[in-house]
Amino acid sequence: xxxxxxxxxxxxxxxxxxxxxxxxxxxxxxxxxxxxxxxxxxxxxxxxxxxxxxxxxxxxxxxxxxxxxxxxxxxxxxxxxxxxxxxxxxxxxxxxxxxxxxxxxxxxxxxxxxxxxxxxxxxxxxxxxxxxxxxxxxxxxxxxxxxxxxxxxxxxxxxxxxxxxxxxxxxxxxxxxxxxxxxxxxxxxxxxxxxxxxxxxxxxxxxxxxxxxxxxxxxxxxxxxxxxxxxxxxxxxxxxxxxxxxxxxxxxxxxxxxxxxxxxxxxxxxxxxxxxxxxxxxxxxxxxxxx
Numbered sequence: 001x002x003x004x005x006x007x008x009x010x011x012x013x014x015x016x017x018x019x020x021x022x023x024x025x026x027x028x029x030x031x032x033x034x035x036x037x038x039x040x041x042x043x044x045x046x047x048x049x050x051x052x053x054x055x056x057x058x059x060x061x062x063x064x065x066x067x068x069x070x071x072x073x074x075x076x077x078x079x080x081x082x083x084x085x086x087x088x089x090x091x092x093x094x095x096x097x098x099x100x101x102x103x104x105x106x107x108x109x110x111x112x113x114x115x116x117x118x119x120x121x122x123x124x125x126x127x128x129x130x131x132x133x134x135x136x137x138x139x140x141x142x143x144x145x146x147x148x149x150x151x152x153x154x155x156x157x158x159x160x161x162x163x164x165x166x167x168x169x170x171x172x173x174x175x176x177x178x179x180x181x182x183x184x185x186x187x188x189x190x191x192x193x194x195x196x197x198x199x200x201x202x203x204x205x206x207x208x209x210x211x212x213x214x215x216x217x218x219x220x221x222x223x224x225x226x227x228x229x230x231x232x233x234x235x236x237x238x239x240x241x242x243x244x245x246x247x248x249x250x251x252x253x254x255x256x257x258x259x260x261x262x263x264x265x266x267x268x269x270x271x272x273x274x275x276x277x278x279x280x281x282x283x284x285x286x287x288x289x290x291x
Contacts (some may be wrong), residue, residue, distance in 0.1 A: 003182060004033045006115040006147070008106060012074045018119040018152040019077045024083035024159075025252055027198040028185040034086065035113065036077050036093040039105045040066040062219050064098060070095045111148055114179070117288075119150045148178050148290045156284035159252035161190045165242055166210050171257025175290035179255050180221025189252065191218060193230045194245060196238040206220040207232045239277035246285055253277060 003026075007018055026032055042063070054223055074093045081091050099105050108120050164179050166172045183189050193211050211230045235241040246254050259277055278287055 001181075002031055002033050003116050004035070004113070005117050005119055005150075006106070006110055007034055007036050007080045007119040008121070009036050009038045009070075009073050009077050010121075011069055011129065012121075016077065016121060016127075017079070017155050018121040018150065019080050020048075020148070020157070021152040021155045022119065022153065022254075024081060024157050025189075025286070026186065027084060027188060028085075029085050029090060031185050032086075032090065034081065034091045035115070036069040036074050037106065037109055038095045039102050040070040040095060042066075042098045061102050066097070066282065067095060076217065076245065099159055104176075115147050117148045117150050118177070119152065121152050148175070148288055151279060151287045151289065153283055153285075153287075155286060156250070159285060160188065161169070161192065161249070161251050162251070162253040162255055162288075163192050163194050163246050163251040164214065164237075165254065165256040166195045167192055167211055167238075167257070168210055168212055169257050171290055173213065173217060173256050175257045176217040177221065178288070178290055180223050182217040183227075184222035187224070187227065190227045190229065192245075192249070192251070193228065194242070195232050196241045197232055197234045198236055214224070222250065239281075241273040242274075242278065243281055251285050253286050254282055257290050 005022065009016070009019070022032075022034070040063075069249060072101065074095060074225065078091060078093065082088075087140070096105065097155070099108075106118065164176060165175070180189060181208070185193065193214050195207050195210060197207065205231075215225060215228055215230075231245070233241050241254075242254060245251075245269055256275070275289065
């Protein structure tokens with residue numbers, strides 16, 4: 001089955017980290033379809049009492065300029081993908097004037113297209129907590145997005161493998177299924193099943209049973225068990241342990257399910273302290289999040 005990714009693009013060069021990640025991480029181009037998505041800012045509305053040739057012409061001029069900027073950003077992303085080996089039949093591009101907000105437009109497109117993941121770039125400056133567009137990414141995370149989210153901060157080319165973080169939750173097992181689906185035709189990437197003991201009530205009571213369940217899910221997706229290893233560590237701060245392991249082994253991806261005790265899916269997805277820490281501090285690797 002072909003993988004179909006929705007890849008958000010903006011005029012900010014840092015937003016291209018998602019495209020760079022795809023170019024380096026996914027080698028089986030024939031099993032990958034990409035849709036580049038750009039929402040151009042809509043000029044300020046012209047009210048009825050303001051309508052005249054001058055105001056309407058100014059609106060059209062600004063809309064045209066915004067579209068042209070979007071087309072240039074999409075062309076830049078297309079050029080990067082072509083250089084990486086993606087043919088024109090593998091990549092589609094969508095440009096639209098913003099309908100509601102950037103985040104809501106992305107969510108609507110995600111729901112319409114039934115994508116396997118949504119790819120967002122992140123700014124890579126040291127210590128910067130804001131995302132490519134913090135309000136956009138936060139809004140998407142706080143909503144019931146229907147596909148896993150790939151957040152790509154500054155990606156280091158050449159990294160390999162996936163650190164699959166497990167805590168016994170249904171969300172982490174859904175992420176195991178996503179990892180298996182994405183990696184079954186990517187044999188260059190190994191998977192490490194990783195759990196942190198001593199997490200309190202959310203920590204796994206039986207790590208061996210947890211690993212066995214995740215390995216079964218990966219195997220059902222076609223991932224050879226020889227590509228999978230397990231690791232359990234002790235620690236009171238899961239995010240710190242995950243970040244240390246990701247840096248030590250230079251993983252390309254940290255994959256995690258997102259659960260929590262807040263009200264509704266929006267808080268379960270975003271408001272956990274571990275997720276915030278990973279989004280803020282994970283550098284050089286992509287973060288995959290599954291609700």
